[in-house]
Every structure is written in C-alpha cells, then in structure tokens.
Amino acid sequence: MDINQYMDMFIEESKEHLQAINENLLALEQSPTDLEIVNVVFRSAHTLKGMAATMGFEKMAHLTHEMENGLDLMRNDKLPVTPNVMDVLFTCVDILEGQLTAIIDTGSDAEIPIDEALQALTNVISGKPAAVETMVAGDENRPVSVSFDQYEQAIIRQSIASGKSVFTVKIKLDSNIVLRAARAYMVFNTYENLGEIIKSEPSVQDIEDEKFDLEFQLVLVTDEDGQTVQQSGLNVSEVVSVDVEEIQIAHLEMQKSKLEVAAATIAEPPHVTQGGTVPAANEQQSGDVNNGKNTKPAAESKKLGAGKSVRVDIERLDILMNLFSELVIDKTRLEQIAREVNNSELVETVEHMSRVSTDLQNIVMKIRMVPVETVFNRFPRMIRDLAKDLNKKIDFEIRGAETELDRTVIDEIGDPLVHMLRNALDHGLETPEERIKAGKNETGKLELIAYHSGNHVFIEISEDGRGIDREKISRKAVENGLVDPGRTEGLTNEQVFDFMFRSGFSTAEKVSDVSGRGVGLDVVKNKIETLGGRVIVNSVLGQGTKFIIQLPLTLSIIQAMLVQISDEKYAIPLTSIIETANLKSSDIKSVHGQMVMDFRGRVVPLVDLEEVFSIPRPQANDSDEENVVIVRKGDKLAALVVDSFIGQQEVVLKSLGKYLSIGIFGISGSTILGDGQVALILDVNALIP
Amino acid sequence: MLEQQAMKTDEKDTKENKYIVFRLLDEEYGVEVNQVRSIERMQRITRVPRTPRFVKGVINLRGVVTPVIDLKTRFGLGTEQYTDNTRIIIVAVDDMEVGLIVDAANDVIDIARDRVEAPPEVVGGIKANYLEGIAKLADRLLILLNLEKVLNAEELMQSNEMEN
Numbered sequence: 001m002d003i004n005q006y007m008d009m010f011i012e013e014s015k016e017h018l019q020a021i022n023e024n025l026l027a028l029e030q031s032p033t034d035l036e037i038v039n040v041v042f043r044s045a046h047t048l049k050g051m052a053a054t055m056g057f058e059k060m061a062h063l064t065h066e067m068e069n070g071l072d073l074m075r076n077d078k079l080p081v082t083p084n085v086m087d088v089l090f091t092c093v094d095i096l097e098g099q100l101t102a103i104i105d106t107g108s109d110a111e112i113p114i115d116e117a118l119q120a121l122t123n124v125i126s127g128k129p130a131a132v133e134t135m136v137a138g139d140e141n142r143p144v145s146v147s148f149d150q151y152e153q154a155i156i157r158q159s160i161a162s163g164k165s166v167f168t169v170k171i172k173l174d175s176n177i178v179l180r181a182a183r184a185y186m187v188f189n190t191y192e193n194l195g196e197i198i199k200s201e202p203s204v205q206d207i208e209d210e211k212f213d214l215e216f217q218l219v220l221v222t223d224e225d226g227q228t229v230q231q232s233g234l235n236v237s238e239v240v241s242v243d244v245e246e247i248q249i250a251h252l253e254m255q256k257s258k259l260e261v262a263a264a265t266i267a268e269p270p271h272v273t274q275g276g277t278v279p280a281a282n283e284q285q286s287g288d289v290n291n292g293k294n295t296k297p298a299a300e301s302k303k304l305g306a307g308k309s310v311r312v313d314i315e316r317l318d319i320l321m322n323l324f325s326e327l328v329i330d331k332t333r334l335e336q337i338a339r340e341v342n343n344s345e346l347v348e349t350v351e352h353m354s355r356v357s358t359d360l361q362n363i364v365m366k367i368r369m370v371p372v373e374t375v376f377n378r379f380p381r382m383i384r385d386l387a388k389d390l391n392k393k394i395d396f397e398i399r400g401a402e403t404e405l406d407r408t409v410i411d412e413i414g415d416p417l418v419h420m421l422r423n424a425l426d427h428g429l430e431t432p433e434e435r436i437k438a439g440k441n442e443t444g445k446l447e448l449i450a451y452h453s454g455n456h457v458f459i460e461i462s463e464d465g466r467g468i469d470r471e472k473i474s475r476k477a478v479e480n481g482l483v484d485p486g487r488t489e490g491l492t493n494e495q496v497f498d499f500m501f502r503s504g505f506s507t508a509e510k511v512s513d514v515s516g517r518g519v520g521l522d523v524v525k526n527k528i529e530t531l532g533g534r535v536i537v538n539s540v541l542g543q544g545t546k547f548i549i550q551l552p553l554t555l556s557i558i559q560a561m562l563v564q565i566s567d568e569k570y571a572i573p574l575t576s577i578i579e580t581a582n583l584k585s586s587d588i589k590s591v592h593g594q595m596v597m598d599f600r601g602r603v604v605p606l607v608d609l610e611e612v613f614s615i616p617r618p619q620a621n622d623s624d625e626e627n628v629v630i631v632r633k634g635d636k637l638a639a640l641v642v643d644s645f646i647g648q649q650e651v652v653l654k655s656l657g658k659y660l661s662i663g664i665f666g667i668s669g670s671t672i673l674g675d676g677q678v679a680l681i682l683d684v685n686a687l688i689p
Numbered sequence: 690m691l692e693q694q695a696m697k698t699d700e701k702d703t704k705e706n707k708y709i710v711f712r713l714l715d716e717e718y719g720v721e722v723n724q725v726r727s728i729e730r731m732q733r734i735t736r737v738p739r740t741p742r743f744v745k746g747v748i749n750l751r752g753v754v755t756p757v758i759d760l761k762t763r764f765g766l767g768t769e770q771y772t773d774n775t776r777i778i779i780v781a782v783d784d785m786e787v788g789l790i791v792d793a794a795n796d797v798i799d800i801a802r803d804r805v806e807a808p809p810e811v812v813g814g815i816k817a818n819y820l821e822g823i824a825k826l827a828d829r830l831l832i833l834l835n836l837e838k839v840l841n842a843e844e845l846m847q848s849n850e851m852e853n
Contacts, residue, residue: 326752568736613738654754656737656747658785659840665739670747670754678735678747678754 010055012311014100017044017051021093022381025086029384032081035074035149041089042071043205048096050209057109060099066121067092073125075149088120090381148199152219155198159221160249164195166221167229170243173214177238181210186236188218194232195222214240219247314407317368324364325652328557331357332649332674361557369404372450372459375414376401379421379448386425393432393443394425400450405457409531409551413459416524420461420547421448423521428465428545438542440464456533457553462546468539470496494635497537501525529685532558532573534633558653560671560681562646563629565609566617569679571651571671572640576631576684580645583626594689597639599630604637607687612666631684638688653681708824710796710831711778711789713761718791719800719824719831726779726786728794731771748788750779757788763839764815782836798831800824805833 021044028037049064067089073079095117099109148156156166171187173180184207191197200207200218207216220229226244233242331354338350376398387394405413429435429444436442449460474488477499483491501521525535533551552558552575560571561580581599588597588606595606606628610617628639651671655661668683708719709728734746734757743762747754757777761767774793779786808820821833 329752615738657754657756657787659756659758659787660737660740660744660747664737667737667739670735672749672752672754676749677733678749680735680737 006055010051011100011104014048014051017048018093018097018100019377020044021048023377025089025093026380026384028081029083029086035077036151038071038075038081039149039151042068042075043203045071046203047205050211052109057099057103059109059112059114060096060103063092063095063099063114063117066118070121070125077149079125085124088117088124091120092117148219152199155221156219156247157249160247164221164223165225166219166247167226168217168219168245168247169229169233170215170217170241170245171233171239172241174238174240175214177214180212180214181208183236183238184208184212184216187233187239190232190236191218191220191222191229194224194229195220197221312367317407321364321368324361325557325654327357328361328650328652329672329674333676336674365406365553365557366404368407370407370410371402371404372410372413372457373401375410375417376448376450379417382418383421383425383446386422390426391431392425392429394429394446395443396446396448398448403450403452403457405551406553409457412527412531413549413551416527416549417448417459417461419520419524421446424461424463424465424545424547428463430466434466438466457551459549459551460546461549462544464544467541467543468497468500468537468545469541473497473499492635493539494536497539500537501535532575557650559648560651561629561648562673562679563627563640563642564644564646565613565642566615568613568615569646569673569677570609570642571649571679571681572629572631572684573681574648576633578630578632578637580627580629581639583628585624585626588626597628599637599639602637604630604639605689606639606641607689608641609682609687610641612687631688633685633688636688640682640684640687651679651681654678656680705799705801708798708800708831708833709778709794710798711776711791711794713764713766713792717829717831719798719833720778720780720836721833722797724780724782724836726781729777729779729788731775731777731790745790748777750786750788753786755779755786755788757790758840759790760839761790761792764819766815780836780840782840785840787840798826800826800831808832 021041024037024041024044028034028041031037045064045068049061049068052058052060052064070079070085070089074081074085079085095112095114099112099114102112103109159166169191171184173183177183188197188200188204188207197218197220200216202212202216206212222229224232226246230242230244233239233244331350334350335354338347379398380396383394383396387396424446429446430438430440432442435444445464447460447462449458449462451458470493473496474483474491477483477496478485478488480499480502482499482502488496501524528535528549528551531551533549536548536550537545538548539545559574561574561577562569562571564570581597583597588595590596591603595608596603597606598604606626609615627642627644629642629645630637630639632638651673654670654672656664656667656670666683666686667680668686669681670678671681673679707722709722709725710717710719712718729748729750732748734748736746737744737756740746743758743760745757745759747756749755771790772792775790776794777788777790778794779788804826805822805824808817808822810817815832819835819838821835824831824833
C-alpha cells in the first residue's frame with residue numbers, strides 16, 4: 001500500500017484539525033471553565049495523533065500524544081485552565097503547524113524541534129495539584145471505574161433525578177473475533193435502542209478505528225433494569241460477557257468532591273444544555289469568537305455531514321468552470337447565428353438553451369463559492385498574539401463569516417486583509433493608557449465584517465481607535481508633492497485619505513500616528529484593484545477608522561459593453577460604466593489642452609481611445625458627433641470616446657497568455673466573442689486620468 | 690566493459706532529435722519538435738495595443754487566448770508579408786504558449802546531435818544568443834533557435850519600454 005496516496009487527505013484533514021484546535025483554544029481562553037471545549041480539543045488532538053502515527057510522522061504523533069495527556073487531565077478537571085497552560089498549548093499548535101508545513105514542503109517532520117515544547121508540557125502537567133495523586137489512588141476503591149467530567153456528571157445526575165437508571169456496561173468480546181469494530185457497532189446499536197449512550201471507553205472514534213482490545217465500557221442511561229441490559233448485550237453474538245453496574249448519585253459525589261479539591265481554581269457549576277447534545281453546547285460556546293459557524297469538532301461534523309457533501313478537488317472545479325466558459329462562448333455564437341438565420345424553431349431552442357445555461361452558470365458559480373470564513377478563521381489567533389505583543393486590549397469581532405466569495409478572490413484576499421488588520425491594531429488602536437486618557441473604554445474594538453450587496457461583497461475592517469488626522473495627511477501630501485499647498489482645503493476627505501494609498505507615502509518619516517499606515521497600503525490597493533474591487537476609507541479623528549473593501553462576486557464571467565473603434569472591438573466592464581452619451585462637437589471644450597465635456601454640471605475629461613491605443617484608421621472619421629462611455633473610478637469620472645456601441649453581453653474573462661502577463665496599460669484581459677474573435681477588455685481604472 | 694562504454698558514447702553522439710523546419714525569407718530554421726504544440730494557418734489576429742511591434746496580438750486558439758509574435762520583425766528581418774504559405778507555429782516554453790508567425794513550415798527532420806555546431810556571432814542578422822546552433826546537413830543549413838531566449842519576458846519588457 002502506498003501511503004503517499006493518502007498524503008493529500010492527511011494534509012487537508014490535519015489543517016482542519018489544527019484550525020479547529022486553534023479556534024477552540026481561543027474559545028477556551030474566553031471561557032476557561034467550559035470543559036466541553038477541552039473535550040473537543042482533545043478529540044481533534046487525538047485524531048491528529050492517530051493520523052500522524054499512521055502516516056509515520058513520529059514527532060508529530062509524539063507531540064500530539066503529550067498534548068493529549070495534558071488535555072486529558074484538563075477535561076477530567078485535574079489540570080486547571082490557566083494562561084500559562086494556554087500559552088504552552090498554543091505553542092504546541094504552532095509547532096504542529098510548523099511540522100505540517102515541513103511535511104508539505106519536504107515530506108518529513110523530523111527537522112522541527114519539539115523538545116522544548118515537550119518539556120513545557122511536562123512542566124505544566126507535573127505542576128498539577130498534589131490532590132490528584134491521592135485521587136488516582138482512591139479510584140481503585142470506587143465501584144465506578146469510569147470517571148466522568150462535570151458535563152457527564154450533570155447528565156447522569158439529571159437522568160437519575162428524572163427516574164432513569166444509569167449503568168456502566170463492560171463488554172468482553174470473543175478472542176477469536178474477526179471484525180471487532182463491526183461487533184462493537186452492533187453492541188452500540190443494541191444499547192442505543194434501550195436508551196442513550198453517554199460515554200464510552202475507549203471513545204467511539206477509537207472503537208470505530210478498532211483501537212481497543214477485546215473489552216470496552218459504555219455508560220447507558222435507560223428506563224430498563226440491569227437484567228435486561230445485561231441480556232441485551234449477551235444477545236449479540238461473539239460477546240463473551242457483559243458486566244452491568246448501576247451508578248448511584250453517591251458515587252458521583254465522591255468523585256466530585258475529590259475533583260473540587262484537585263481543581264480549586266474552577267468553581268463554576270457544570271455547563272449543561274437541555275437535552276445535552278454535545279455539538280450544540282460546543283457551538284454555542286465558540287460562537288462568541290466565530291459567529292457560530294462550522295466550529296463543530298471535525299469528528300462530529302463528519303458524522304453529521306456524511307452523505308450530504310462531497311469533497312471535490314478544487315482543480316476539477318476550475319476545469320468545470322473553464323469548460324463552462326467554453327459553453328458560454330458557443331452559446332453567444334449560437335445566439336448570433338440564430339438571429340442571422342431567423343428560423344423560429346432555432347431561435348426558440350437557442351433561447352431555451354441560454355436559460356438553461358444561465359441556471360447552470362449560477363450553479364457552477366455557487367459551487368465555486370467559498371465562505372470568507374476560510375480566510376477569516378486564522379485571524380482571531382493572529383489578533384490575539386499581536387495584541388499580546390503590542391500590549392493592547394482588543395475585543396475582536398467577526399461577523400458575516402458565512403458570506404461567500406469566489407474561490408479565486410478568496411485565495412487572493414488573505415494577505416491584504418492581514419495587512420489591514422495589523423495596521424488597524426498597530427496604528428489605529430491606542431494603548432490602554434492612551435484610551436483611558438481619551439476617555440474611552442480601555443479595551444479597543446476591532447471588527448471584521450463581511451456582507452453581500454448586489455453583485456458585490458463588502459468586507460469592512462473598523463476600529464474605534466484614534467482615527468486618521470486629515471491635516472497630517474494633507475501636509476504629508478504637500479511635502480511629497482502630490483498636491484499643491486493651496487488646494488488641500490478643497491479636497492474631500494476621501495481624496496485626502498486616498499493619498500495614503502500612494503506608493504511610498506508616509507514611509508519617509510516616522511509620524512507617530514500616521515506612520516506605517518502608508519507602508520504597503522499601495523500594495524493592498526493594487527491587489528484589490530486587480531481583483532476588480534476597490535478600497536474606501538472612512539475616518540473620524542479620535543473616533544476610529546473604517547476600511548471598506550468592495551469585491552466582485554466572481555472574476556470569471558462579467559457583464560460588459562462592447563464598443564467599436566475603427567475596426568477594433570473592446571469590452572468595457574459594466575460595473576464601471578455610468579452611462580453612454582452622444583455628443584455634438586460643440587459639447588466638447590478644451591481646458592488647458594485637455595478635452596473635456598460637461599456631464600450634468602461636472603467637467604469630465606475625454607479619453608480618446610483611438611489615440612491611447614494608437615488604433616489604425618484607414619478612413620478619417622469626419623462625423624461631427626462623438627459617442628462616449630462615461631466611466632468611473634471612485635469619485636472620478638472620464639468619458640471614453642468610441643465610434644459605436646455594439647451592445648451589452650456576458651463575457652468570459654481570459655488572460656492574454658503568460659507571455660503578455662507583464663501587464664499592458666489600459667488592458668485588463670481579453671474575451672472571446674460570439675464570432676470567435678478575441679476582444680480586449682479595458683482596464684478602466686488605468687484609463688481615468 | 691570498455692567496449693560497452695564506447696558503444697554508449699557512440700550512441701549518445703548519434704542520437705537524433707526531431708526538428709520542425711520553417712522558413713523566414715530564404716533561410717531555413719528549426720525548433721525542437723517537443724516544443725511545438727501545433728501548426729496553424731494564418732488567421733485573424735486581435736491587435737494588442739502598447740506592445741512591441743513584433744507582438745502581432747492574440748488569437749483564439751480553440752478557446753485559449755494565445756499571443757502571437759512575428760518572428761521576422763522579432764529578428765529585424767523586415768516587415769511581414771503574409772501569403773498562403775504563412776503559418777503560425779504554436780510553441781510552448783515553460784508552460785508559456787506563444788504563436789510564431791513564419792513564412793512557411795513544411796518539414797520535420799531528424800538531426801543527429803553531432804551535426805549541430807555552435808553558432809557564429811551573427812547568422813542571417815540574428816544574434817547568437819537567440820540560437821541553439823547550426824545544423825549542417827548534406828544539402829542544407831539549418832539555424833536552430835533557442836526559444837527560451839527568443840521568448841524572454843524581460844526582453845519583451847525592455848522593448849516595451851523602448852516602444853513607449
């Protein structure tokens with residue numbers, strides 16, 4: 001068996017588990033008494049250990065094993081959740097992530113040192129209260145050999161109170177048995193018909209994976225008596241013996257009192273949810289951090305989601321999208337032919353086909369959509385660490401993580417967001433002292449919000465920090481020669497803030513509250529603009545700043561207007577177009593050598609595409625009328641001069657090929673028209689002066 | 690043992706590579722067949738503005754937009770004059786596909802490695818670093834192109850700057 005074929009799956013799933021551990025540790029830090037979260041982390045760590053061991057990554061397995069030991073103590077209330085413990089666990093997760101990266105890059109985890117982390121873990125574990133030792137000794141005398149955490153105890157107590165019986169059932173299987181897991185499954189099935197299984201040892205997961213010898217125990221809540229319980233177990237073939245023991249509340253009290261000594265720091269009553277379903281309780285807890293999406297432990301969600309979703313290689317989706325794009329091109333071609341031939345049956349068929357194709361397009365698009373969560377979920381951890389480094393108190397909130405975006409956009413949006421969040425934390429939010437001085441709550445608020453509106457997705461990053469000082473920016477802009485000294489007054493806030501996105505702005509000199517804001521913001525802006533989006537800044541001095549990123553839903557198929565200039569056809573993205581107009585020569589004036597037109601009281605510069613693109617024209621254009629397309633980039637308008645409008649049409653974006661990928665002024669890509677010709681798509685942002 | 694080795698080296702020397710032969714003006718050129726994806730007839734090319742003069746534009750190659758360059762213009766061998774024989778050779782270098790416009794393309798030949806000589810400084814007006822070598826065959830001379838150099842993006846950028 002070649003283990004490599006499982007490599008991809010291993011990497012994918014490890015990533016998910018590490019992410020889950022990260023998220024849940026963050027949640028645990030917020031509510032240290034919620035031991036159910038520890039349970040979830042434990043399960044993830046456990047699965048991770050199993051996978052790493054199977055794949056032969058010894059160090060990874062070793063580290064997760066040690067983590068598991070610590071987590072096991074925590075979930076059994078023998079190790080209190082302290083900041084120190086949390087830090088050690090976070091470090092371990094970092095190392096695991098490092099190992100995973102090393103495995104991806106080199107196929108081995110051997111290079112990443114784990115000794116320090118192991119030592120730290122051991123220290124933390126051995127630092128547990130001495131009372132635990134005595135408890136372990138006391139364990140043997142007790143009738144109940146399964147120990148329960150607070151959560152389980154609560155369920156047991158509740159069940160007994162409501163008149164049900166709780167049994168520990170010890171099952172022993174025949175030593176000649178072949179399919180242990182299958183037999184165990186039958187036993188579980190039998191007991192699930194009698195009542196509710198609230199715990200098993202080893203865990204269900206391990207039993208499913210056949211990670212047990214011949215014995216296992218489960219805890220059953222049922223209306224039946226012990227006799228029935230035993231007989232039901234024995235009815236399953238290949239079961240040798242069934243020991244049934246009833247649990248009394250007194251047993252629990254005994255265990256509980258010892259636990260209280262062991263973990264004196266935690267005095268909170270057990271967290272109980274009505275009905276006691278595990279995933280629900282967990283989701284509610286971590287919801288504070290993640291908006292309650294997808295935070296179920298992987299093991300749980302796998303069980304729930306089985307049969308409802310399929311994991312598809314993203315490459316296949318890309319192929320599907322490409323093939324579909326071909327279809328859209330042919331559809332456009334067919335529409336054209338149908339019009340020319342003017343055969344009503346053909347026209348009808350083609351119309352139907354285009355409706356189906358539109359539906360198909362929607363579905364293909366939807367399949368490619370990924371919730372922004374996949375990008376957002378790494379931020380809470382990043383913010384936590386950064387806030388610690390900067391000694392700032394931050395209340396970080398994510399909303400709308402379920403908002404979906406095209407995968408291509410998702411892949412690209414991560415870095416700009418990291419940059420902007422860091423900026424907000426580093427330069428936007430003040431230190432606790434400064435905040436108190438300014439009369440604000442010492443904990444700063446940082447929000448990351450995503451939402452859907454029309455054909456766009458918006459992502460907002462807002463904080464209630466010091467805000468941007470317009471005057472400082474203006475001064476800096478004058479210094480850098482970006483604007484004439486006399487003209488800064490007349491600029492709108494947006495125009496002033498826009499200077500921050502100029503390359504190199506504010507890097508020259510360290511101005512305390514502006515410095516750094518300009519570093520890389522030009523890169524952020526460029527990136528977002530290449531994605532067809534834009535960035536807007538709102539800021540009130542002393543009250544905070546909000547960056548709004550507007551992104552297109554998809555990058556692959558857009559609505560465009562086709563225009564003709566001489567013999568050449570160009571496509572203009574509809575999102576940039578305000579309107580089209582027909583001008584008389586007399587409507588065009590010249591100001592400082594720049595041709596302008598009047599558009600509803602605004603002076604709009606004319607951009608002559610024929611000139612910009614040196615379009616050859618065999619016969620001089622002697623018409624005294626001009627057709628213009630009025631386009632916008634932020635607040636700025638421009639009128640692109642064209643010969644004629646061909647019409648609006650759906651176009652599939654195509655790159656110009658790797659050879660021309662260096663970037664061509666004024667052109668953002670190409671598309672294939674219905675007649676098979678290639679038309680270029682205008683980069684409106686570059687064309688507006 | 691020695692004999693075996695001798696045979697091996699012998700084999701190596703006479704190992705043959707297949708080349709596609711094409712014509713620019715009166716000279717014959719060759720590109721390795723494994724770099725060639727297909728040979729197309731001349732078709733309508735969409736001009737891409739603000740690119741060097743040798744970049745003729747892009748074509749729709751079965752759904753893939755592919756850049757096309759005019760090799761004669763690229764090497765400064767005069768301006769294009771397209772005829773019925775004109776072909777576009779689609780080549781792939783570093784998973785970059787580019788079409789090369791040539792005057793004719795009509796032959797595939799095997800050339801033994803020991804037939805290839807290092808190129809002189811300038812051959813037929815083409816600088817040596819664009820060339821792989823010269824193949825001397827019985828009745829003809831074949832100029833072998835180094836496509837990596839011919840399609841170098843940096844040079845495209847430089848000539849782009851010159852253009853603007």
